[in-house]
Amino acid sequence: MPNPDASPESPLPNDDANDEPAASGRNGTPEVSRTQRTAIAELLRRIAPVADELGERFAAAGHELALVGGPVRDALLRRPTKDVDLTTDAPPPRILEIIDGWADAVWTIGIEFGTVGLRKNGVELEITTYRSESYDPKSRKPEVSYGTSLHEDLRRRDFAVNAMAARLPGHEFVDPFGGLTDLRREVLRTPGRPEDSFNDDPLRMLRAARFAAQLGFTVAPDVVAAMTGMAARIEIVSAERVRDELSKLVCGRYPREGLALLVDTGLAAHVLPELPKLRLEIDEHHRHKDVYEHSLIVLEQAIAQEEDGPDLVLRLAALLHDIGKPRTRRFESGGRVSFHHHEVVGAKMTRKRLSALRYPKDVVADVSRLVELHLRFHGYGTGEWTDSAVRRYVRDAGPLLSRLHKLTRADCTTRNRRKADRLRRTYDDLEARIARLEQEEELAAIRPEIDGNEIQEILGIRPGPLVGRAYKFLLELRLDRGVIGKDAAKEELLAWARAEGVAGEDRS
Structure with a gap:
């Protein structure tokens, strides 16, 4: 763990030079490369003069202000960011005094947790007082305490890559816990002991998996060990907070990595227990597909078909489409294994789990419906369906038809190329028939000819x-x-x- 006293604070010049090897700063800590300095400078320019003007107001009032966390991390990674998060030693009432008459709009929805939001010249910012959060073992609501030190505020943040800041208005870069080094190494560590961090806020264990899914970073071994030992603590966190992190994980660029971490550490057993249960025991007499691995492949193949960015409904349906298999597994004669009606059972299980996680009703309905319909195509055979059956397929899918096409195609994970090609051609034929009937009959709006x-x-x-x-x-x-x-x-x-x-x- 880096020495907290080795805290480089280097100015970020507004230059646009090409990248160069990182030099060593004080105490051997790597300095920000020129390109990285430029990245943060560009972010600050985007919100300037608002940010600098605000920094000057806080300084004149005797308080500190710094750009912090995700925006700094994303600027260094050259990732787009919408958030402008600031932190200060001023308590919320003092923040309101400083911005009074200056901000175009102010909102205090998060003031209970030390956060004040504002808008100035079209730029939206959130200012949070230096703070730490801790959970009582029996409470779902964190206790918030305010601090007076940027260093201590950064130390209580979830991961070192999120514990970097740029002071305002001077633009000094602050990195007390080696977040920049972690960015280069693509690793997630906590600023202090992971056990202390996760005890402060158990949701951070889920955030580790989420960042692994979003950034593709490796989670440090001591962090993984703490997640494994403290997995049950996640149950103290509200379903809504768990849902939000899970959605971000599933919609990340590398969801397999995040989901595997949840399963391997035991966290999934508490937040999405149906997932680890897909790891069905496979003995030498009853061989069948590894349903867990199959589900992850289906998820990846569904993602490959997305056209307009992450589709939460499609991704959840791909991940959960076979969760009814463990409950319906039967050993048949001749070493065969069956999962009769697992799609019906799985749809009910999906509805129950997503409802428990407080997903919106439309998401629950759409995902569970896709799970219920995901096997329907396999009755198509080699094209024996009548036009009536094709119409019913479209009617039953309704507005989910496009997603059902993608899910059905993704569900083919056979290594037998001849079988895969046959399934693909058969589904091509079904889609062609649907297109023909749609052109002839306005199939998407099937209704009687008499109202x-x-x-x-x-x-x-x-x-x-x-x-x-x-x-x-x-x-x-x-x-x-x-x-x-x-x-x-x-x-x-x-x-x-x-x-x-x-x-x-x-x-x-």
């Missing part, structure tokens, strides 16, 4: 359950036979009414 008002007029009935029954009949007719024209649909409706004993009357 509810017309049903009442034709049958001479009032609004009520009978209209719903008639509408359902006409919808099934539409799915079975496609577009037959209003006159033919009307004749079918009247025939249905007679068979049902409905006193219909043709009023046309």
Whole structure:
């Protein structure tokens, strides 16, 4: 662990020179390279003169102000950042006094935790008082205490790569715990003992996995050991905070790394227990796919098909599509293993887990529906489905059809190239048939050719359950036979009414 006293504070000139080897600073600590200095300078220029003007206001009031954490890290990594996080020794009431009359807008939603938000000249910033958080073993709500030292504030942050700062208005770079070195080595360490850090906030264990997924960094062995030993502590954290970190992990650039870390440390057993349970025992008599490994491959293959950035619904569906297998596994004669109806069981399990994690209702519904439908294609055989079956496939998928296409294709992980090519060609054929029917019949908006008002007029009935029954009949007719024209649909409706004993009357 670096010596906290070896804290380089070097000015960041506004130059745009090419990168150069990092020189050694005081006590052998690497200095910021010229390109990295430029990266932070560019970030500061983007929010200047707002940031410097604000820094001057705090200095005039006798207080410190520094750009801190994620924005500094991302600037050094040349990653885009939307957040502008600042930290100060001024307590929240004093922050409000300093920005009073200067900020264009102020919000205090996070003031309970020492954070004040503001907007100035279109730039949004959050200022947080130096602080530390700690959890009582029986409480889900952290206790916040304020500090007076930037060094101590950085020491209580989650990882060294997030414990760097740039003072305002002078732009001095502050890196007491070797965060810059960790960035170069692509490693995640805590500024102090990981056990102390995770005891302060157990969510940091999940954040380690999240940053591994986002940045592709390796987590230091002592951090992994602490995560493993303290995994159960994550249960003290609210479901909403866990959900947010899990979503960021799944939508990261390297989700496999983050998920594997959760499983290997035992954290997944507390936040997503269905995932480690996919590691089904495979003995010499009952061999089948490693469902856990298969699910990670499906996730990666689904990601490869994304077109507009990370799709949380698709990624969750890919990860969870087979979680019903452990519960439905049966050993058959001849050494076979079956998982009958695992898609139905898995959909229910998905709905229950995502609801427990407080995901929005639409996300829960969409992910569980994709899990339920992910095997439907395999009834297609070599193209034996009728047009009616294809219409029902589209109807059942609804607005999830595009995602279902991607999930179904991703679910092919066979190493048998001939089998993989056959499945791909078969699904190509299904998509071509869907496209043809969509062009011919406006398949995406399947509905009867006669609406509810017309049903009442034709049958001479009032609004009520009978209209719903008639509408359902006409919808099934539409799915079975496609577009037959209003006159033919009307004749079918009247025939249905007679068979049902409905006193219909043709009023046309």
